[in-house]
Amino acid sequence: MAIIESYFPTGIVTGSAFCNREKEREYLKRRFEQNAHVVLMSPRRYGKSSLIAQFTLDQQVPSISVDLLPATSGKYVKNAIVDGVSQVISNLMPRLKSPKQKMMNCFARMNPVIEVSVLGQKIKFNPDEKTAEETIMKLLLNLDEAAGSLQQSIIFVIDEFQQIATLEEAHSLEASIRHAVERSKHVFYIFSGSNRTLLEEMFKDKNRPLYHLCDEMKLNRIAKNSYVPFIKKAAQKRWKNELSDESIETILEVTERHPYYLNRLCRMLWDEDSPPIADVVESTWLQYVEVQKVDWIAETISQFTANQRAMLAGLAKFPEKEPMGRAFSNKLTLAASSIQRLLGTLIKKDFIYKDQEDECYHVLNPAIKTVLAKNKYFD
Numbered sequence: 001m002a003i004i005e006s007y008f009p010t011g012i013v014t015g016s017a018f019c020n021r022e023k024e025r026e027y028l029k030r031r032f033e034q035n036a037h038v039v040l041m042s043p044r045r046y047g048k049s050s051l052i053a054q055f056t057l058d059q060q061v062p063s064i065s066v067d068l069l070p071a072t073s074g075k076y077v078k079n080a081i082v083d084g085v086s087q088v089i090s091n092l093m094p095r096l097k098s099p100k101q102k103m104m105n106c107f108a109r110m111n112p113v114i115e116v117s118v119l120g121q122k123i124k125f126n127p128d129e130k131t132a133e134e135t136i137m138k139l140l141l142n143l144d145e146a147a148g149s150l151q152q153s154i155i156f157v158i159d160e161f162q163q164i165a166t167l168e169e170a171h172s173l174e175a176s177i178r179h180a181v182e183r184s185k186h187v188f189y190i191f192s193g194s195n196r197t198l199l200e201e202m203f204k205d206k207n208r209p210l211y212h213l214c215d216e217m218k219l220n221r222i223a224k225n226s227y228v229p230f231i232k233k234a235a236q237k238r239w240k241n242e243l244s245d246e247s248i249e250t251i252l253e254v255t256e257r258h259p260y261y262l263n264r265l266c267r268m269l270w271d272e273d274s275p276p277i278a279d280v281v282e283s284t285w286l287q288y289v290e291v292q293k294v295d296w297i298a299e300t301i302s303q304f305t306a307n308q309r310a311m312l313a314g315l316a317k318f319p320e321k322e323p324m325g326r327a328f329s330n331k332l333t334l335a336a337s338s339i340q341r342l343l344g345t346l347i348k349k350d351f352i353y354k355d356q357e358d359e360c361y362h363v364l365n366p367a368i369k370t371v372l373a374k375n376k377y378f379d
């Protein structure tokens with residue numbers, strides 16, 4: 001495999017392309033051992049799916065992954081879950097000797113049929129319950145029973161789970177999922193998503209069915225001291241030579257350790273025939289941002305209000321610990337109360353984040369930040 005694909009592939013990353021997340025993997029492992037279900041949240045493209053994929057690989061346990069991003073109805077959610085369960089059970093079947101019938105009995109109400117094709121055996125369910133909610137609940141309970149009868153743990157991942165909250169049947173779907181999940185002994189659930197406002201409402205509001213069902217886990221950026229050795233190793237593999245500390249520092253700086261953008265930039269750099277000097281790192285980043293600008297950044301920026309733009313441009317140039325303080329408010333010529341409001345809206349929409357290390361507010365997306373930091377207003 002090309003080095004670039006081993007270290008900086010596109011899409012979900014695992015194995016040699018997966019950097020660190022030791023603490024998070026350990027946290028998930030402990031939750032898994034206690035069967036204490038988890039809701040995993042982070043802004044888009046921080047690495048939720050990759051972390052879950054690496055974690056399930058680490059555990060060597062069968063897993064189901066359902067993506068609800070396109071969900072439009074309870075029926076969609078039901079079908080997605082039915083497909084997921086049928087897939088994991090089909091994958092488990094060849095490993096079974098005698099208990100196949102026993103396992104089929106667990107799903108008796110789902111009218112299972114085994115279809116045999118050149119690809120092997122596949123179990124199909126034809127649930128006869130009336131509502132999507134009832135099918136989901138029973139199927140998840142049946143899955144737990146089947147896992148128990150096989151003495152097999154299963155990891156069940158539902159990605160973009162907040163989509164359920166946007167459906168008409170939200171409340172009853174959440175109630176049916178809660179009923180099954182809180183009874184689950186052998187199936188470990190990870191709910192994940194990037195819309196933290198919706199997810200937090202689902203799991204933290206006393207009046208919602210999923211209240212306090214899960215342990216919450218928030219994913220942040222990957223720390224500098226994990227990225228440095230990772231990048232060094234990838235450089236050694238690629239050029240049999242060192243990448244200078246200054247170049248590494250520039251990679252971390254321009255991308256602000258946003259995993260997706262760091263990966264994008266390194267993909268371009270690792271195409272070079274020799275280790276790039278810091279200036280090349282920077283110009284490659286600017287070149288990348290220019291293309292993105294035409295693609296989508298200009299459009300995104302044009303949709304902000306003038307005050308939102310001022311706020312973002314201000315933070316792009318001057319990340320700030322106390323944006324409501326006088327110094328920043330004077331710089332922006334905006335009242336502290338307006339800044340407070342803008343901050344609330346822009347954090348909620350994931351355009352601003354507070355960095356754990358320097359405790360400053362920053363523009364979340366490093367490509368948008370680069371474009372906005374060119375704003376002459378503050379010069």
Ligand SMILES: Nc1ncnc2c1ncn2[C@@H]1O[C@H](COP(=O)(O)OP(=O)(O)OP(=O)(O)O)[C@@H](O)[C@H]1O
Pocket residue numbers: 009010011012013017018019020021042043044045046047048049050051194259260261263264
């Ligand atoms: N641990 C990691 N090591 C190296 N690169 C990573 C890691 N996690 C994420 N990335 C990079 O970030 C990109 C986005 O990761 P991933 O798709 O897992 O994020 P996500 O949070 O699930 O995104 P989305 O919100 O779009 O579902 C990956 O393609 C990879 O380039």
Ligand SMILES: [Mg+2]
Pocket residue numbers: 048049050159
């Ligand atoms: Mg994802």
